[in-house]
Amino acid sequence: MLAKLSVKKPFTVLVAVVLILVLGYVAVGKMTPDLLPDMSFPYVVLFTTVPGASPEEVELKVSKPLEQAMSSVDHIKSVTSKSSENYSTVYLTFENGTDVDMASIDVQKALGAITASWDESIGTPVMMELSSDLIPVTVAAVYQKDMDPFELSAFVGDVLLPRLEGVSGVASVTTAGRIVQQVEIELDYDKIDALNEKLFSAMDAEFEEATKELAEARQKVSDGEKELEENREKLDEGQENVDEGRKQAGHQFNKAEQELEAAREELDKTIEELQQKRSELNAQLETAQSARTQLLALKYTIETLESGKAMLDQSIAAIENDPSLSDEQKQNYTDAIRTSSEYRAIENGLLEAESQLKENGMTPETLDQTISDLEAAIPQLEEGLAAIDELLSQAESGKVDLENGAEELKKKKQQVYGKLNEAQAAIDQGRAALELGEKELESGRTQLEQAEQAAADQLAAAKEAANLHTVLSKDMIAKLLSAQNFSMPAGYLNDSETQWLVYVGDEIPDAALLSQVPLFSPGIGDLDTILLGDIATVRLTDNSKATYAKINGENGVLLSFSKQSAYPTATVSDNVEARFRELEQTYPGLSFTSLMSQGDFIHMARLLRS
Numbered sequence: 001m002l003a004k005l006s007v008k009k010p011f012t013v014l015v016a017v018v019l020i021l022v023l024g025y026v027a028v029g030k031m032t033p034d035l036l037p038d039m040s041f042p043y044v045v046l047f048t049t050v051p052g053a054s055p056e057e058v059e060l061k062v063s064k065p066l067e068q069a070m071s072s073v074d075h076i077k078s079v080t081s082k083s084s085e086n087y088s089t090v091y092l093t094f095e096n097g098t099d100v101d102m103a104s105i106d107v108q109k110a111l112g113a114i115t116a117s118w119d120e121s122i123g124t125p126v127m128m129e130l131s132s133d134l135i136p137v138t139v140a141a142v143y144q145k146d147m148d149p150f151e152l153s154a155f156v157g158d159v160l161l162p163r164l165e166g167v168s169g170v171a172s173v174t175t176a177g178r179i180v181q182q183v184e185i186e187l188d189y190d191k192i193d194a195l196n197e198k199l200f201s202a203m204d205a206e207f208e209e210a211t212k213e214l215a216e217a218r219q220k221v222s223d224g225e226k227e228l229e230e231n232r233e234k235l236d237e238g239q240e241n242v243d244e245g246r247k248q249a250g251h252q253f254n255k256a257e258q259e260l261e262a263a264r265e266e267l268d269k270t271i272e273e274l275q276q277k278r279s280e281l282n283a284q285l286e287t288a289q290s291a292r293t294q295l296l297a298l299k300y301t302i303e304t305l306e307s308g309k310a311m312l313d314q315s316i317a318a319i320e321n322d323p324s325l326s327d328e329q330k331q332n333y334t335d336a337i338r339t340s341s342e343y344r345a346i347e348n349g350l351l352e353a354e355s356q357l358k359e360n361g362m363t364p365e366t367l368d369q370t371i372s373d374l375e376a377a378i379p380q381l382e383e384g385l386a387a388i389d390e391l392l393s394q395a396e397s398g399k400v401d402l403e404n405g406a407e408e409l410k411k412k413k414q415q416v417y418g419k420l421n422e423a424q425a426a427i428d429q430g431r432a433a434l435e436l437g438e439k440e441l442e443s444g445r446t447q448l449e450q451a452e453q454a455a456a457d458q459l460a461a462a463k464e465a466a467n468l469h470t471v472l473s474k475d476m477i478a479k480l481l482s483a484q485n486f487s488m489p490a491g492y493l494n495d496s497e498t499q500w501l502v503y504v505g506d507e508i509p510d511a512a513l514l515s516q517v518p519l520f521s522p523g524i525g526d527l528d529t530i531l532l533g534d535i536a537t538v539r540l541t542d543n544s545k546a547t548y549a550k551i552n553g554e555n556g557v558l559l560s561f562s563k564q565s566a567y568p569t570a571t572v573s574d575n576v577e578a579r580f581r582e583l584e585q586t587y588p589g590l591s592f593t594s595l596m597s598q599g600d601f602i603h604m605a606r607l608l609r610s
Contacts, residue, residue, distance in 0.1 A: 041129075042077075042094035044107060046070075049087045049123035059083035062122060066090045069114045073106045100129055136560040137569050138576045139596040143556035145589030150542070153178040156557045160583065164559065167579050169567030176558040184541045195530065217448055224441050228434060235430050242423045249416045253409070260406050267402065271395045278388040285381040292374040298353055299367055305349045312343050558595075573599025 046066060050058050063081040067090065070079050075098040081090045094103055104127060111125055142160065144152055156178060164173050319325065319333045337343055357363055362370055518529045563572040577599075580592035594600075 042096060042098050042100060043129070044092040044094070044100065044104060045128045046090040046092070046107075046111075046125045047087065047128065048090075048125040051086055051121065051123075053086060053121075055083045055085055058085070058088045061119070062088040063090060065114055066125070069110045070107065073103065073110055075103060104129060135562075135598075136596070137563045137572050137598045138559075138561040138594065140559045140561075140576075140580065141556045141593045141595055142559060143554040143591055144587070145554070145591075147555065149179045149555045150181070152555050152557060153180070159587075163583060164561070164576070164579060167561075167572075167575050169563050169572035169575055171562045171564045174560045174562075176560070178557050179542050181540060181542045184539055186537045186539075188537050191536075217444070224437070224444075228437050228441065231430070231434055235427055235434065238423070238427050238430075242420055242427060245423075246417075246420050249413075249420065253413050253416075256409050257406075260402060260409065264399070264402050264406075267395055267399050271392060271399070274388050274392050274395065278385060278392070281381055281384045281388065285378065285385065288374050288378050288381060292371060292378065295367060295371050295374065298356060299371065301349065302353045302364060302367075305346045305353065308342070309346045309350070312337055312346070570599040570602040573597045573602075 048062050048066070050062055053061070059081075063083045066088070067079050067081055070076065070090065070092055073092070075095045076092060077095050078093045079090065080093075081088060092107065094100065107127060111127070115122075115124065142156065144155060147155065156175060161173055161175070164170065316334045316337055319330050319337075322330070325333070354364065357367060518531055561572070561576055563569060577594065577597070580594075584590050584592060
C-alpha cells in the first residue's frame with residue numbers, strides 16, 4: 001500500500017519526509033537536558049513556628065491538632081510529627097500514585113479550618129512538597145576580604161541574598177554559616193524577690209484599710225437587726241388585732257346567715273304548704289264546678305225526656321179516652337206510640353239518667369238538693385283560694401325581704417372583710433418587707449463573716465497571685481515583647497514630588513532599650529511600672545560558637561540554590577554563575593567559589609556526547 005502511494009505520489013512523500021526532518025531538528029534544538037528527571041514524591045511537610053514555646057506546648061497546641069486534622073485527608077497513609085522548641089514539623093505520607101498537587105489542596109483546606117481558631121502567637125503553617133526540585137542545583141561559598149563574620153553575615157543577608165534570589169529560574173536561596181545576633185533575657189531572681197517585698201508591703205497596707213470598712217459594716221448590720229425586731233413586734237400586734245376582728249366578724253355573720261337561712265327555710269316550707277293546699281282547693285273547685293255542670297246537664301236531660309214522655313202519655317190517654325175509637329183501634333194506636341223509636345229513646349234516656357244518678361248515689365228526687373249544695377260550696381272554695389293567694393303573696397313578699405336582707409348582709413360582710421383583708425395585706429406586705437430585710441441582713445451578715453474570714457485568705461491568695469515568680473513567666477514575657485517589638489507599614493503620604501511610606505510601631509533596636517520595656521503596672525500603693533530591666537538581665541548574644549564557615553582560611557558563608565520546576569537545570573546554573581561574576585565586579589574583594597553545580601555535569605555530558 002505504502003509502495004504504491006510512493007510511486008503514484010512521490011512529491012507528497014517527499015514533502016512528508018522533509019517535514020519530519022525539520023520537526024525533528026527543531027525538537028532536538030529545543031530539548032533541555034537535565035541531570036535528574038522531574039520526580040514528585042508522595043510526601044508533604046508542614047512547618048509551623050511557635051515563638052517562645054517549649055516542646056510540650058508545641059505538641060499540645062500545634063502538633064496534635066495538625067495530626068488529627070491531617071488524618072482525615074484523602075489517600076493519607078501516615079502522619080508523624082516532631083515537636084521542638086519554638087517550632088513543629090509534621091510529615092505527611094500519601095499512598096503511592098497519589099496526585100500530590102491535588103492532595104496539597106485538601107491539606108490547605110484542612111489547614112484553613114484548624115488555623116482559624118489558633119492563638120495569634122502561632123505562626124502560619126508552611127507547606128512543602130518533596131520533589132527533585134528541592135535538590136540544590138548549585139552550592140557555593142562566598143567571602144569578602146577584610147570583613148569579620150558579623151559584617152559578612154549582615155552583608156550577605158542585606159545585600160547579596162536579595163540580588164541572588166532575583167536570578168531567573170531560582171526558587172530559593174538558603175545559607176549556612178551566617179552569624180545571627182539575638183538578645184538574651186535572663187530572669188534575675190534577686191531583683192524579683194526585692195520587688196516582691198515591696199509589693200507585699202503595699203498589699204498589707206491596703207488590707208488594713210479594708211478591715212476598718214468591715215468593722216463599720218458590722219455595726220450597720222447590728223443596727224439593722226434592732227430595727228427589724230421592733231418592726232416585727234408591731235406587725236405581730238397588728239396581726240393579733242386582725243385575727244380577733246376576723247373571728248368576731250365571722251361569728252356575727254355566721255349567726256346572721258344562719259338566722260336568715262332558718263327564716264328562708266321556714267318561709268319556703270310555708271309557701272310549699274300553701275301551694276299544696278291551694279292545689280287541693282283548686283282541684284276541689286274544679287271538681288265541684290265540673291260536677292255542677294254535669295248535674296245541671298243531666299237534670300236538663302231528664303226534664304226534657306220527662307216532658308217528651310208526658311206529651312206521648314197524654315196522646316195515649318187521649319186515644320184511650322176517645323169514644324169514637326174501638327178498643328182494637330185504641331190498642332193499635334197506643335201500641336204504635338209505645339213501640340215507636342221516639343218513645344223507646346225517651347224511656348232508654350230516662351233509664352240511663354237514672355242509672356247515672358244511681359252510680360253517684362243520687363236519685364231524681366235528691367238531684368236538686370245536690371245541685372244546690374254544689375252551688376253553695378263553690379263560692380266557699382273560691383273564697384278559700386283567694387285567701388290562700390293572699391297568704392302566698394305575703395309569703396313571696398317576705399321572701400323578697402329575706403333576699404334583700406341577705407344581700408345587705410353580704411355587702412356588709414364584704415365591706416368588713418375587705419377592710420380586714422386590706423389590713424392583712426398591709427401586714428403581709430410589711431412582713432414580706434421584714435423577711436426581705438432579714439434575708440438581706442442575713443446575707444450581709446454572712447457576706448461580712450465570709451469577707452472577714454476570707455480577707456486573710458484573699459490576702460494570701462493575692463500575694464500568691466501577685467508573686468512575681470509566678471506572674472513573670474517565660475511565655476508572658478515573650479508575648480509582651482512580641483506585642484511591643486513590631487513595625488509595619490500603614491500607608492503612604494504624598495507631597496508635590498515625593499511619596500513617603502509611613503510605618504506604625506517601633507522595633508526595639510538594642511538591648512539597652514529592651515531593658516526599658518514596661519511589663520506591667522501593679523496598681524498597688526506607690527509602686528511604679530515594672531520594667532524588663534527591673535527583673536532580668538538583658539544582653540546581646542550570637543551563634544558564633546555553634547556555627548561558622550571558613551573558605552580558604554577566610555570567613556565565609558555557604559549558599560544553596562534551588563531552581564523553579566519550569567526552568568532547565570543548566571540554564572539556572574549558568575544564570576547563577578553569571579550573577580556571581582556580576583557581583584564580584586560590583587563589590588571589590590568579593591569572591592564566590594562554586595562547590596557543586598549540576599550544570600557542570602550536564603555540560604560534561606554534552607561534551608562527551610559530542
